[in-house]
Amino acid sequence: MNTSFGPRINNSQWDFHDGIDLPAPCGTPVYAMRDGVICKAGPAGNGYKSRHIIIKVNDPTDGEMYLVYLHLKSINSFIKACEPVKQGQILGTVGMDDATYPHLHFEFRKGSPKQKYSVHPLGYLPYTDTANFTAPVLDSFYQLNGLMAVLLRFGANSKLEGDLKRIEVDLKSSNTLLETRVVDFNDKETINEGNGDKYLYKNDIGVEGYQSSNMVARKRTKLKYGIRVRNLPSNCDTLIARVIDVGGNVSTSALITVP
Numbered sequence: 001m002n003t004s005f006g007p008r009i010n011n012s013q014w015d016f017h018d019g020i021d022l023p024a025p026c027g028t029p030v031y032a033m034r035d036g037v038i039c040k041a042g043p044a045g046n047g048y049k050s051r052h053i054i055i056k057v058n059d060p061t062d063g064e065m066y067l068v069y070l071h072l073k074s075i076n077s078f079i080k081a082c083e084p085v086k087q088g089q090i091l092g093t094v095g096m097d098d099a100t101y102p103h104l105h106f107e108f109r110k111g112s113p114k115q116k117y118s119v120h121p122l123g124y125l126p127y128t129d130t131a132n133f134t135a136p137v138l139d140s141f142y143q144l145n146g147l148m149a150v151l152l153r154f155g156a157n158s159k160l161e162g163d164l165k166r167i168e169v170d171l172k173s174s175n176t177l178l179e180t181r182v183v184d185f186n187d188k189e190t191i192n193e194g195n196g197d198k199y200l201y202k203n204d205i206g207v208e209g210y211q212s213s214n215m216v217a218r219k220r221t222k223l224k225y226g227i228r229v230r231n232l233p234s235n236c237d238t239l240i241a242r243v244i245d246v247g248g249n250v251s252t253s254a255l256i257t258v259p
Helices: none
Strands: 006-010 013-017 020-023 029-031 036-042 052-059 063-070 072-075 090-094 103-110 137-144 147-156 164-173 176-184 205-209 223-229 238-245 250-252
Touching: 013 205, 052 072, 052 090, 147 238, 164 205, 164 223, 176 205
Parallel strands: 006 205
Antiparallel strands: 006 013, 020 103, 029 090, 036 052, 052 063, 063 103, 072 090, 137 147, 147 223, 164 176, 164 238, 205 223, 238 250
């Protein structure tokens, strides 16, 4: 896996990546993950920038789901809207249509084919889950628009387990909890969709991913992230941050004193 689900750098700016990128040579077969019905298929268009296939499936836990396959080189002739497909059936092949290198971009959209309903693919795909993320540590405090802000950093040693799902930051005054600010990648009420630094913050918190798409070419093996929290309450004197992955593992910072 190259770029995982979540924040990344795209066009030198903040971006939320709604799927996972699986590198493979052009022409590698792409299979249907589950029985379903073709929702859309074809070249760029219909709201998609590349050759694509979207399958509507029924998940035993979450119900209606849409599996999105992008950057395809080819689509098999039997793949047409409203036609059924079986699990394991070859849909087409990996390509680099509207991409800088050959890979499959794979998304899971829960309850609707719209992008804002994307959820973490590793909630549905088998993978080895470990407590891989380091606890957040303080990078710096700084002034932003006359108010205090903070940058925390954390990461993981391998891009192959990109299962970051949720960030929580408790803002405290002495022993009193003032508020908890949250970024949940599966809840787009806490995330701005889009490519641009102006989209980073929502509810005065944002998560930065310091990786871009083709990590193999860049010889990047690690994942690095930042947590930015702005407009800290004037009576906030300490904070604690938690990093939570798809498997439920939690890494918690030490108590951080606000200057």
